[in-house]
Structures are given as structure tokens and as C-alpha cells.
Amino acid sequence: MKALALQLLPSAYHGCTAALPMTDPLQEFFIESLENLEQYDAGLLVLEKNPDSPKVISSIFRTLHTIKGTCGFLALHKLEAIAHAGENLLALVRDGSIPFTRSIASALLATGDAIRSIISELENTQKEGDGDYSALIERLVQLQKPEASPSQHLPAPSAAGPETDQSVAEAELPIESKALEGTIRVHVETLDTLMNLVGELVLTRNQITQFSVAQNSAPLQSAAQRLSQLTSELQDRMMKTRVQPIDTLWSKIPRTLRDLAELCHKKVRLRTEGGETELDRTVLDAIKDPLTHLLRNSVDHGIETPEVRIAAGKPPEGTISLRAFHAAGLVTIEIVDDGGGINLDRVKARALERRLITQDIADQMSERDLINLIFLPGFSTADKVSLVSGRGVGMDVVKTQIEKIGGIVEMTSTFGKGTTCRIKIPLTLAIIPVVIIGCCGERFAIPQSNLLEVIRIDQNLVIEHVRDVPVARLRGNLLPVVHLKDTLKLAPVSPPTLQHLAILNVGARQFGLVVDSIHEAEEVVVKPIGRALISLACFAGSTILRDGRISLILDVFGIGSQANLLQSNTQSAANVKPVDASAEKSTDHSDLKELLVFQVGGTRAAVPLEFVHRLEEFPRQDIEHCAGKCVIQYGHEILPLIFLAKVMGLPETMADASIFQTIIYHHNGHPLGLVIEAVEMIVKEKLETRTTGKRTGVMGSAVIGKRVTELVDVEEIIRIYAPEFSEVYA
Amino acid sequence: MSATRQICTFLLGENLFGLDVNCVLEVIRTQPVTKVPLAPEAVYGLINLRGQIVTAIDLRRRLDLAVPAEDHPLKMSIIIKTPDGPLCFPIDDVGDVIEVSQDLLEPAPDTMTSNARKMIDSVCKLSSQLLVILRSDFSVLAGV
Numbered sequence: 001m002k003a004l005a006l007q008l009l010p011s012a013y014h015g016c017t018a019a020l021p022m023t024d025p026l027q028e029f030f031i032e033s034l035e036n037l038e039q040y041d042a043g044l045l046v047l048e049k050n051p052d053s054p055k056v057i058s059s060i061f062r063t064l065h066t067i068k069g070t071c072g073f074l075a076l077h078k079l080e081a082i083a084h085a086g087e088n089l090l091a092l093v094r095d096g097s098i099p100f101t102r103s104i105a106s107a108l109l110a111t112g113d114a115i116r117s118i119i120s121e122l123e124n125t126q127k128e129g130d131g132d133y134s135a136l137i138e139r140l141v142q143l144q145k146p147e148a149s150p151s152q153h154l155p156a157p158s159a160a161g162p163e164t165d166q167s168v169a170e171a172e173l174p175i176e177s178k179a180l181e182g183t184i185r186v187h188v189e190t191l192d193t194l195m196n197l198v199g200e201l202v203l204t205r206n207q208i209t210q211f212s213v214a215q216n217s218a219p220l221q222s223a224a225q226r227l228s229q230l231t232s233e234l235q236d237r238m239m240k241t242r243v244q245p246i247d248t249l250w251s252k253i254p255r256t257l258r259d260l261a262e263l264c265h266k267k268v269r270l271r272t273e274g275g276e277t278e279l280d281r282t283v284l285d286a287i288k289d290p291l292t293h294l295l296r297n298s299v300d301h302g303i304e305t306p307e308v309r310i311a312a313g314k315p316p317e318g319t320i321s322l323r324a325f326h327a328a329g330l331v332t333i334e335i336v337d338d339g340g341g342i343n344l345d346r347v348k349a350r351a352l353e354r355r356l357i358t359q360d361i362a363d364q365m366s367e368r369d370l371i372n373l374i375f376l377p378g379f380s381t382a383d384k385v386s387l388v389s390g391r392g393v394g395m396d397v398v399k400t401q402i403e404k405i406g407g408i409v410e411m412t413s414t415f416g417k418g419t420t421c422r423i424k425i426p427l428t429l430a431i432i433p434v435v436i437i438g439c440c441g442e443r444f445a446i447p448q449s450n451l452l453e454v455i456r457i458d459q460n461l462v463i464e465h466v467r468d469v470p471v472a473r474l475r476g477n478l479l480p481v482v483h484l485k486d487t488l489k490l491a492p493v494s495p496p497t498l499q500h501l502a503i504l505n506v507g508a509r510q511f512g513l514v515v516d517s518i519h520e521a522e523e524v525v526v527k528p529i530g531r532a533l534i535s536l537a538c539f540a541g542s543t544i545l546r547d548g549r550i551s552l553i554l555d556v557f558g559i560g561s562q563a564n565l566l567q568s569n570t571q572s573a574a575n576v577k578p579v580d581a582s583a584e585k586s587t588d589h590s591d592l593k594e595l596l597v598f599q600v601g602g603t604r605a606a607v608p609l610e611f612v613h614r615l616e617e618f619p620r621q622d623i624e625h626c627a628g629k630c631v632i633q634y635g636h637e638i639l640p641l642i643f644l645a646k647v648m649g650l651p652e653t654m655a656d657a658s659i660f661q662t663i664i665y666h667h668n669g670h671p672l673g674l675v676i677e678a679v680e681m682i683v684k685e686k687l688e689t690r691t692t693g694k695r696t697g698v699m700g701s702a703v704i705g706k707r708v709t710e711l712v713d714v715e716e717i718i719r720i721y722a723p724e725f726s727e728v729y730a
Numbered sequence: 731m732s733a734t735r736q737i738c739t740f741l742l743g744e745n746l747f748g749l750d751v752n753c754v755l756e757v758i759r760t761q762p763v764t765k766v767p768l769a770p771e772a773v774y775g776l777i778n779l780r781g782q783i784v785t786a787i788d789l790r791r792r793l794d795l796a797v798p799a800e801d802h803p804l805k806m807s808i809i810i811k812t813p814d815g816p817l818c819f820p821i822d823d824v825g826d827v828i829e830v831s832q833d834l835l836e837p838a839p840d841t842m843t844s845n846a847r848k849m850i851d852s853v854c855k856l857s858s859q860l861l862v863i864l865r866s867d868f869s870v871l872a873g874v
Binding site for chain 1: 748762765767768769773776777778780781782783784785787806814815817868872873874
């Protein structure tokens with residue numbers, strides 16, 4: 001069969017990716033209604049504070065009226081009935097026949113929710129659904145009787161009423177803003193398609209520029225230059241079409257807050273500032289959940305109940321302030337509450353209780369480090385502390401989500417005064433600066449926000465191994481190392497003459513990534529990797545480089561977890577250190593420690609000298625067996641023996657030795673024998689523990705006397721291999 | 731006179747396949763492909779289609795066809811559009827667009843392996859050979 005070109009217009013292709021025009025009257029009705037309902041909710045909240053604002057009443061009345069009218073036209077009877085009942089109630093309020101009460105507000109908010117759920121049902125199934133709303137309608141009818149709830153009259157706005165006097169309230173409500181004139185609704189996908197095309201235009205521009213230089217023709221060059229300028233400007237403008245003010249996100253918050261406050265029996269008012277700050281809509285989407293979570297924490301754990309607040313000399317109503325502003329190329333969002341703040345003693349106690357830190361570390365932790373403890377995964381499940389003082393619920397999730405988009409979360413708190421959470425996020429996710437690296441003939445992009453530095457691997461920086469785990473020494477610290485070639489299972493090409501170590505940070509942890517070559521830094525447009533490959537955690541997306549080739553963008557989180565680096569392990573104290581100690585502060589936490597360094601199973605290991613009672617040699621024949629354990633008579637006591645090589649999974653080089661070198665280790669004041677191979681030395685070292693993959697009985701590794709040494713976690717070994725010992729004596 | 735369908739035919743090795751012409755966007759020379767490490771074997775790579783990144787799927791591996799040990803480059807590609815986005819299939823050669831009558835279509839034989847069977851819309855009994863018509867469904871073809 002001969003090849004036969006199949007001619008299809010390129011435009012057909014664009015037709016398929018661009019959004020369908022919104023010609024469907026039903027679709028138009030959905031979008032319009034949902035938008036109006038947002039204003040409707042906001043209006044009701046204003047009314048609740050300030051029942052006497054005719055403008056707001058007529059605005060929300062209009063919303064229901066429009067929905068009712070359109071429903072009649074589209075034969076949506078269920079929706080019509082609900083809107084009708086709500087409208088009747090509102091009409092009475094508008095005419096002043098009945099006062100606006102809290103229960104009316106709740107019923108009308110519920111009406112809005114009901115309309116929303118029917119609309120979403122309609123969008124999904126084209127039917128109104130089988131939800132039964134007769135109770136709601138009944139409630140709306142009941143409320144039309146003036147005596148329905150006389151006890152809950154809202155107070156008339158008094159002079160004492162804080163920030164929501166009427167002028168503010170009405171100004172806050174965007175009633176048919178004039179800004180809407182001269183705008184049209186464009187589907188986001190249409191903009192995305194345009195962005196793609198602009199991206200292609202940039203590539204073509206680059207090629208033309210290259211040709212024009214080669215052609216050496218002045219008119220061509222000046223034309224190419226103009227094309228270049230126009231293209232850049234077009235790209236800039238295009239980017240700006242995708243931004244939205246953060247208000248689009250914030251406008252939904254008052255409603256959430258009202259429900260939350262009601263649920264927690266607290267009084268909360270919201271202040272917002274900087275709602276006009278613009279962000280790319282993908283960023284807005286990404287921060288939506290973390291922001292809601294932080295607000296929930298503020299209401300649930302931060303703000304106290306009115307009684308407590310009055311007792312503490314605060315106004316009964318708590319304040320949560322949201323502030324957004326641009327600073328240093330990032331957008332900062334602050335969530336400030338004037339609640340109880342974080343009780344650091346409780347945080348410390350809880351972290352100790354959950355074995356997230358040791359007493360030693362805890363004593364040396366700064367206030368800031370202590371607050372950061374609440375971001376630890378293990379902390380979040382602490383339900384008790386979250387009720388009393390904490391903030392623990394899912395803070396690690398918030399942190400992860402923010403860090404995923406290249407942002408950071410900071411928390412400051414004054415106990416009794418309140419808490420401030422500061423989120424710093426990039427303006428856009430669509431264009432990010434990356435560094436292009438090469439490995440096995442392929443090119444990959446690493447986001448610069450994850451890249452700390454790049455070091456050439458030569459005689460000054462060699463990759464060493466702790467057992468089979470590769471590590472590198474970087475300025476005295478041990479850094480876990482990951483080979484990109486192995487992690488991505490790349491087909492090897494001829495061995496590269498030169499390799500580089502890219503130091504990456506994931507949250508507050510760091511690791512080194514071995515790559516072949518480092519190419520240029522570039523600002524790239526991030527494109528999704530496609531539905532078929534979405535499950536690949538190692539890639540954050542893809543991009544098209546200047547030469548038109550596709551490059552995959554590495555997801556540093558994904559690479560780290562693929563290499564088993566980022567397993568959160570809440571048992572080992574050593575694991576906490578990299579989390580809470582930022583690089584420049586890490587020395588503050590490590591102190592000068594005396595260590596006994598010894599050989600075991602062909603590896604160099606160390607234990608803290610303070611617990612070492614003495615060193616003994618025991619002949620093999622003295623060893624006795626008792627209850628399945630090796631023991632030895634030692635003075636008046638029976639000394640349990642633990643063969644370190646065995647419990648650490650090392651080769652047992654001592655199996656047929658006639659004399660056992662033993663460390664008499666004091667555990668809770670009682671001795672225990674650790675059988676080793678040979679004692680090497682006692683050192684006084686500043687310990688810089690690095691976790692290099694979790695293994696039983698190993699706390700981490702450190703460089704001692706210029707050699708990698710494993711730190712034995714004796715407590716853990718005792719817990720696992722001699723539990724009865726620790727129970728009996730403890 | 732029964733209803734007819736227009737099918738765009740193509741060759742993978744010696745096998746004749748077809749896709750409904752309405753879902754075929756275009757046929758292009760295979761573009762430079764970016765390999766995706768760790769991806770399923772059937773993922774051929776990613777191609778740049780006028781600024782849009784499209785996943786290329788090796789249909790031979792999806793359909794359990796023999797892939798020669800010394801694999802030759804598949805020089806043509808069919809791009810299809812689906813509600814879930816476009817997909818690219820590198821192929822050996824593109825054939826005619828033919829009109830087939832519904833009478834000639836039959837379901838895939840029951841004895842087929844379930845994996846390949848899911849992807850097959852129907853089998854058309856052409857006079858010269860059998861034409862296997864594939865379903866134009868993103869998930870089914872891409873195997874996600």
C-alpha cells in the first residue's frame with residue numbers, strides 16, 4: 001500500500017484543543033448563576049452584620065429573581081421552586097415586613113448551597129438530581145411568619161459596631177462593578193492555546209534571528225529585530241492575561257469562616273488587605289487548599305472562645321487578617337490571628353513524647369526551631385495538643401503543598417497574643433527559571449528554586465559509600481548522593497569524562513544529584529507532561545527548549561522519594577535535625593561530644609562515650625545462654641550481650657574469635673555488653689549527623705577523623721533486641 | 731444500502747490497521763522524539779506538535795505485535811484527537827482513507843488477548859485482507 005498523504009487543515013487541530021464557545025444557554029446560565037451566588041453569599045454576610053442596607057438586599061434579591069426567571073424559561077422546576085421560596089422570604093425582608101435574623105441568613109445561605117448543588121448535578125448529569133429540598137422550602141416558608149424567631153434579632157448597627165459600618169460594607173460588595181464594562185469572558189483553555197502559539201512564535205523568532213545574522217543583510221536584520229521585540233512583548237502580555245487578583249480566592253473566605261466560627265462557637269471577623277495582588281491562576285489553584293487549611297487552624301486552634309478572650313482582656317470577637325503583597329519577586333500572603341498563639345512548652349513536650357526530638361536537642365532549640373516542629377509529619381496526628389494549643393493538624397501537608405510550587409511557609413507566634421503565618425510563593429508557575437543538565441545523552445531541566453549549587457566531581461570531591469549508600473562530603477557535612485542515571489534507569493552511553501554534583505534542596509533537606517554535564521540556565525514555559533504519563537513522580541512537567549526539542553523538568557521531590565531519600569521517619573532523632581536546622585544554624589545544635597570509635601563488622605562506628613562504663617575482654621567459653629540470650633557473669637550481675645555486627649546487619653567477622661571485645665554500656669544505670677571487633681580511639685568531635693538512609697540501630701553517619709563513621713543508636717537496639725531488659729530496669 | 735464509515739488506514743509491520751477518519755487530526759513525518767525514562771514500555775516518547783507536547787504511543791507494544799530486535803525508526807506518525815487530548819502513534823506507513831460498509835464489520839474474535847481486544851473497535855473483512863479498526867479512546871489506546 002503506497003503512502004497517501006492525508007491532508008487535514010492545521011486549523012482542525014487547533015479547533016480541537018481550544019475550548020468550545022459557550023453558546024449553550026444552559027452553560028451560560030450555570031456560569032452566571034454560580035458567579036452571582038458568590039455575591040449572594042457575600043451580600044448575606046454583610047446583611048448579617050448590618051441588616052439595614054437596602055442596596056445589598058436588592059442585589060441578592062436580584063440574584064434569586066434572575067435564577068428563578070431563567071429556571072422557568074429552561075423548565076427546571078425544582079430549582080425554580082427553591083429560588084421562588086427564597087425570593088418570597090427576601091421580598092418580605094426587603095419591604096421591611098419582617099426583620100433580618102440570623103436564622104433567615106442561615107436559611108438563605110442554605111438556599112444558595114442547594115442551588116449550587118443542583119447546578120453541579122445539572123452540569124454532570126443534565127438532570128436536576130433526586131435531592132429532596134422540601135424541608136428547605138418549608139423552612140423558608142416558616143421564616144416568612146414574623147414570629148418565627150423573635151429571640152434572634154440582630155442588633156441594629158450601633159456605634160460600637162466595629163469595622164463594618166455601612167459604607168464599608170457596601171463598598172466591599174462588588175455590585176455590578178463598572179470594571180466589568182468592556183470585558184469579555186474567555187475560556188482559560190483558549191488562553192492556554194494562545195500561550196502555546198506564542199511559545200512557538202518565540203522559537204521561530206529565534207531561528208529567524210539566527211538566519212538574519214548569517215545573511216548579513218541590514219534590512220532583514222532590522223526586520224528580525226522588530227519581530228524579536230514584538231514577540232517578547234506579545235509573550236509578556238499573554239502571560240498577564242492569565243493572572244487574577246487574589247480576591248477571586250478570598251471572596252469565598254467569609255462564607256467558610258462564618259461556618260467554621262459557628263461550628264467552633266467562636267466569633268471571628270475577617271480583614272483583608274491587598275486583595276488586588278495578582279497571581280497566575282495556576283498558583284491561585286495551588287494555594288487554595290493550604291490557605292483554607294491555615295484559616296481552619298486559625299479559627300479552630302488559634303482564636304479562643306469569647307469567654308476566654310474576655311478573661312484575657314481581649315475583645316470577644318477574634319480577628320483574622322489576610323494580607324497579600326508583592327515583595328522581592330514573590331507574593332507574600334500573611335494570615336494573622338489575634339488568638340492564643342502557640343504554646344511552645346506544649347509543643348516541646350509533645351515532640352518529646354512522640355520521640356520526634358531528644359531532650360538534648362530540645363534544650364538547644366531556638367523558639368523558631370520549636371515552632372517549626374509543628375511542620376513535622378509525626379506532629380500532625382497529635383490531636384490533644386491541637387485542641388489545647390497546637391496547630392498541628394496537617395501542617396506538614398500545608399508545607400508540602402506550598403513547597404511543591406516553590407514557595408515557603410513561615411510561622412511566628414507570641415503565646416497569648418496570636419500567630420502569624422507567612423506564605424511566600426512565586427508569581428507564576430507557567431514560566432520558571434531552570435538549569436539544563438545532561439545525563440547519558442539526555443537533557444533535563446532542574447528548577448532553579450531547588451538548585452543550591454553545582455560542584456564538579458574531582459579529587460576534591462569524591463563520592464564515598466556508607467555501606468552501599470553513596471554520600472559526599474560537602475564542607476564537613478555528609479550529603480546523601482543520588483545518581484540520576486540509576487534513578488531514571490537511563491541507558492548508559494560512553495562513560496563521561498567529567499561529572500557534576502548538583503546540590504538540591506527539598507524543603508529543608510538537601511541531597512546531591514550526580515549528572516554528567518551542566519548546560520545553560522533558561523527561563524522556560526512549563527507544560528504538562530500529558531495524561532498518559534502523569535503517574536511518573538520524577539517529572540514535574542515538560543518544556544520546549546530554544547531549539548524546539550522537548551526537555552523533561554525534574555521533580556526534585558519525586559527524585560528524592562524514588563531514591564528512598566525522603567522517607568519521613570519519626571523515630572530517629574537524627575532525622576529531625578536536617579528538618580529544623582537550616583544549613584547555617586546546624587552547628588548550633590551539634591555540640592562537642594566525646595565518642596568511642598570502634599570497628600564492627602568491617603565498618604567504623606561510634607557510640608557516645610558518656611554511656612560507656614568500661615571496656616572488657618571476655619573469653620568465648622565464659623558466655624552462657626539464658627532465655628535465648630547471650631549473657632555473661634560480670635561482677636555480681638548478669639550482663640546481657642548484644643552482638644553489634646549481627647543487629648546492624650553487618651558481616652559477623654567475630655564469629656569464631658576466642659576473645660570478645662565488649663563495651664560495657666550503661667543503660668538506665670544498668671550495664672549491657674556490646675560486642676565489637678576492636679576499639680579504635682576516643683575522639684572529641686563536633687558532631688554533624690547526616691541521615692543516609694534508615695537502617696536498624698544506626699542513627700546516622702558523621703565524618704570523624706576524616707572518615708565516615710556510623711553512629712550507633714544504642715537505645716533503639718535495646719528497644720528491639722533486649723526489650724525485656726529495658727522494661728525490667730526502666 | 732447500509733451505512734458506511736470512513737477509515738484512515740495505516741501499516742504497522744505487515745498489519746493493516748484503521749482509525750475513524752473523524753478523529754484523525756493529521757499525519758506527519760515522525761518528529762524528533764524525547765524519550766521518557768521510567769515510562770511504560772509502550773510510551774514511545776514525547777513530540778513537540780506546534781508547541782503542544784503530545785505523548786507518542788508505540789501501538790505495536792500496546793497491541794502485543796512483534797517488535798523487530800533491530801528496530802527501525804517509524805517514519806510516519808498519525809496524530810489523533812480525543813476528548814482527553816491528542817495522541818501520537820508512530821507507524822510504518824499510512825494508507826488510503828477507505829469507505830467501509832457496516833456489513834463488513836465484525837467484533838474482534840473472542841480468542842484475542844484481552845489487552846489487545848479492548849483496543850479493537852471491529853474487524854473489517856476487506857477483499858484482500860483484514861483491517862483492524864481501533865477505538866479512538868485516549869485511555870484505551872494510551873493504556874492509562
